[in-house]
Amino acid sequence: MTALPPGSTIGILGGGQLGRMLSLAAARLGLKCHIYSDVPGGACDVSAASTIGPFEDVERVRAFANGVDVVTYEFENVPLAAAHAAEAVVPVRPGPKALAVAQDRLEEKTFISGLGIPVAPFAPIHDDASLEAAVRAIGDAGILKTRHLGYDGKGQIRIRSAGELKPAFTSLQRAPSVLEGLVPFAYEVSVLVVRALQGETRVYDIPLNTHKDGILDTSTVPSPLSARDAARAREIAGAIATALGYVGVLGVEMFYVPEAAEPLVVNEIAPRVHNSGHWTMDACLVSQFENHIRAVAGWPLGSTDRHSDVVMTNLIGADADRWTALAAEPATALHLYGKPDARPGRKMGHVNRLKPRS
Structure with missing residues (x-):
């Protein structure tokens, strides 16, 4: 397959902040995005086109797919019927298999453990x-x-x-x-692997993740993982992506259990760009969002190297009300998602605080 040329249109199922950042990354490459979402979202504000309709309306999804060159998605709960409807018209990347596995926790754990990879x-x-x-x-x-x-x-x-x-x-x-079962982990990390249409994989540096009330709070790079454990984490993520025939960015969340013979235990996978990879927007030459677009469009993958150390902090609810102070912080990049209501527990944006690479 030849790469989609600039001017082509990528369809995105879902209209939230991940779709917004994918659309912005695509525009940098001269590609357009058309959003299909059941409700208006921040992605619609920055995309070339948007269609609002139920995901269950497969005829409307097919009509949407007829107007784009390839389809991807920005959240893992896209109904499988919608993904299959789009796939009947144009390529869908990553394929519906990844959705099916990630949407069912039992299927997900059975699939990963079947690869010989530890899970809880x-x-x-x-x-x-x-x-x-x-x-x-x-x-x-x-x-x-x-x-x-x-x-x-x-x-x-x-x-x-x-x-x-x-x-x-x-x-x-x-x-x-x-x-x-409970896993006696010391901390949590995630691996962001991007796999190209031809099977090439590249992996970003691995962040250390912290959570508050079940929501990601910070992602810090570099993580405390040893070089040996980091290499194993990359190997695990690559094996999962390859087994899925994956195209695009895949997030693989892991527990680190220092006393175990196999210290890395997979918690879950996310078949999309991932919150713990938002730091790549400012600490890497090519972000996870651009690399996802490159992969689904059949382009060469970009570098996953980083040039800075970074702490990404989510802005949840009223955290975003401090936007003037955050915008004034030195060595800090502020990203707001254009959401009107700062409700408790709602992701409103994030900040990346950078310092020279150690």
């Missing part, structure tokens, strides 16, 4: 009998997570004793779920 102990729950079996398999403590939907701490409940499990399952509306 897990057991499926769909009724009272499987709930009791899960306790026998995993133990009295763990995290109950719905198999479908849920992000930024949503759709999951910490379980501290067997007696808490049934009420927690009920509070999740008895939705099909997974009980995960």
Whole structure:
């Protein structure tokens, strides 16, 4: 396949901040973006075109796909029917297989463990009998997570004793779920791997991630991972991307367990550009957003090298009200997503604080 020339149009399913930053990156390369979203979002403000309609309206999705050259997506809960409808018209990158795996926590863990990659102990729950079996398999403590939907701490409940499990399952509306065993990790990291149409992979430096209330708070580069563990983390992410036949940026979240024989345990994957990669916008010559666009358009991948150390901090809710002070900080890049309402728990933007590479 030849690379899409400048002037081509990339369709993006989803209209949030990731679509916004993808659209801006595409414009830098002379490419246009057309957003398809069920609600207006910040991506619509900066894209060449936008269509608002239900993802379940497959005929409308097909019509949208007829007006673009390739389709990608900016969130992992795009209905599979919409992805397949678009794929019937133009290439969809990454393919729907990656969506199917990432949308089901049981499928995801089964797939990754099937590659010989460590994941947290897990057991499926769909009724009272499987709930009791899960306790026998995993133990009295763990995290109950719905198999479908849920992000930024949503759709999951910490379980501290067997007696808490049934009420927690009920509070999740008895939705099909997974009980995960607790992992005694020292910290969390993520790997951002970009895979080209022809199979080439490149990996960004690995950030150390911290969370507040289940939402990513900071990503710091460099991380404390040793060179050996970092190489293994890159190997794991590359193996997952290759097994999925992936095209674009894939985020692979991992726990670091220092005392374990295999210290890296995969938590989950995100088949899209990732919040923990926002630091690449200012600390790298080519950001995760541009490399995703390059990959889905069939272009050569850009460098993933960084020129600076950096701490990315999410601006959640009222954090963004300090925009004047943040804009005045030296060596700080401010990114706001154009959202009108600074609600608690809502990602309003982020800042990247840079310093010379150590």
